[in-house]
Amino acid sequence: MKVGTVKIDSPLIMAPLAGITNLPFRIIVKEAGCGLVYSEMISSYALVYKSKKTFEMLTSCKAEKPLSVQIFGADPFIMARAASIVEASGADIIDINFGCSVKKILKSGSGAALMKQTDKARAVMAAVKNAVSIPVTIKIRSGWTRDGYQAKEIAKIAQDCGISAIAIHPRTVSQGFKGFADWNIITAVRKSVSIPIIGNGDIITYKDALDMIKITKADFIMIGRAAIGNPLIFTAINSALKKEEVEPVNIDKHFDIMIKYFTESVKYLGETKASRMMRSRLCKFVKGMPYGADFKERVKHIVSEKEGIEIVEAYRKILKKYNKENSNNFNIDKIEALL
Ligand SMILES: Cc1cc2nc3c(=O)[nH]c(=O)nc-3n(C[C@H](O)[C@H](O)[C@H](O)COP(=O)(O)O)c2cc1C
Numbered sequence: 197m198k199v200g201t202v203k204i205d206s207p208l209i210m211a212p213l214a215g216i217t218n219l220p221f222r223i224i225v226k227e228a229g230c231g232l233v234y235s236e237m238i239s240s241y242a243l244v245y246k247s248k249k250t251f252e253m254l255t256s257c258k259a260e261k262p263l264s265v266q267i268f269g270a271d272p273f274i275m276a277r278a279a280s281i282v283e284a285s286g287a288d289i290i291d292i293n294f295g296c297s298v299k300k301i302l303k304s305g306s307g308a309a310l311m312k313q314t315d316k317a318r319a320v321m322a323a324v325k326n327a328v329s330i331p332v333t334i335k336i337r338s339g340w341t342r343d344g345y346q347a348k349e350i351a352k353i354a355q356d357c358g359i360s361a362i363a364i365h366p367r368t369v370s371q372g373f374k375g376f377a378d379w380n381i382i383t384a385v386r387k388s389v390s391i392p393i394i395g396n397g398d399i400i401t402y403k404d405a406l407d408m409i410k411i412t413k414a415d416f417i418m419i420g421r422a423a424i425g426n427p428l429i430f431t432a433i434n435s436a437l438k439k440e441e442v443e444p445v446n447i448d449k450h451f452d453i454m455i456k457y458f459t460e461s462v463k464y465l466g467e468t469k470a471s472r473m474m475r476s477r478l479c480k481f482v483k484g485m486p487y488g489a490d491f492k493e494r495v496k497h498i499v500s501e502k503e504g505i506e507i508v509e510a511y512r513k514i515l516k517k518y519n520k521e522n523s524n525n526f527n528i529d530k531i532e533a534l535l
Pocket residue numbers: 211212213214215216236237266293295296335365373396397398399418419420421422
């Protein structure tokens with residue numbers, strides 16, 4: 197499968213999640229079987245004005261490739277310059293954010309604000325496309341109304357501009373993350389253009405993934421929140437797509453991922469920052485598990501990698517013992533929190 201010229205091994209894509217999809221997280225989801233990872237959204241202005249912190253967000257490595265870097269902004273000139281910077285950093289794909297519904301972003305005319313300004317949207321896409329030779333994609337919402345009219349309109353403009361794929365999260369701007377994603381909009385956009393479509397929204401289990409592909413005929417599917425504490429969701433969906441039996445979540449693999457996440461974070465952020473970040477991240481991996489509250493209480497105060505790993509290993513032992521005593525194998529369909 198391809199996005200433009202970039203070959204993707206699995207149709208499963210990790211959604212861009214601000215505050216989550218930094219390099220260490222992308223490495224662990226890639227290893228769990230996702231085909232393409234996206235960066236967090238990155239400000240085009242901050243790139244052009246050379247913010248050191250923002251440049252650090254472009255750090256990548258071989259293990260996560262291919263990488264799509266998402267930029268946001270509303271000024272075609274600045275977006276084009278930012279896109280050149282992203283291309284020079286070695287990214288494989290550039291994605292333009294047309295979906296962010298955060299007030300500050302909308303006020304600046306970026307994100308989903310572009311979905312109701314078709315001329316501006318076209319200018320931004322054309323400028324970015326002309327500035328780089330790597331594939332350019334966009335990520336949109338339904339738009340400002342439930343009928344998805346704007347999604348279809350923007351999709352057609354994207355096709356005209358030579359955009360290589362469109363990811364659609366079919367919620368309206370005012371919905372934010374409330375209610376449900378209306379997959380019918382993905383189907384409608386799929387029918388309105390011939391470029392690849394990436395369906396997104398409310399995939400919680402491997403069964404949802406299969407349903408989305410069947411219902412919408414999307415070429416790729418993108419998973420966001422469900423992967424935050426359960427990267428193995430990609431393994432499960434890949435198995436289901438190959439018509440193999442979907443194995444229950446393997447505790448050892450799940451815990452190995454938590455440890456790798458920690459060690460990769462230390463490499464990327466340094467021990468102090470990584471330990472602070474992992475306090476909340478590790479909690480996402482144990483939601484709904486027996487004795488999870490005790491684990492959460494302990495990780496709240498982690499200050500070092502050694503301490504963090506010890507707590508994770510101790511909890512692994514507790515869970516294995518619990519599992520043995522209750523002959524209760526963890527199953528992806530049974531751990532509501534992992535879903
Ligand atoms: C914490 C968080 C951060 C997000 N950050 C971004 C972002 O940077 N860029 C973007 O296009 N979408 C962002 N989104 C939207 C997701 O990419 C995705 O479209 C949405 O979560 C729906 O997919 P899901 O139901 O699989 O989570 C974010 C969502 C969440 C929950």
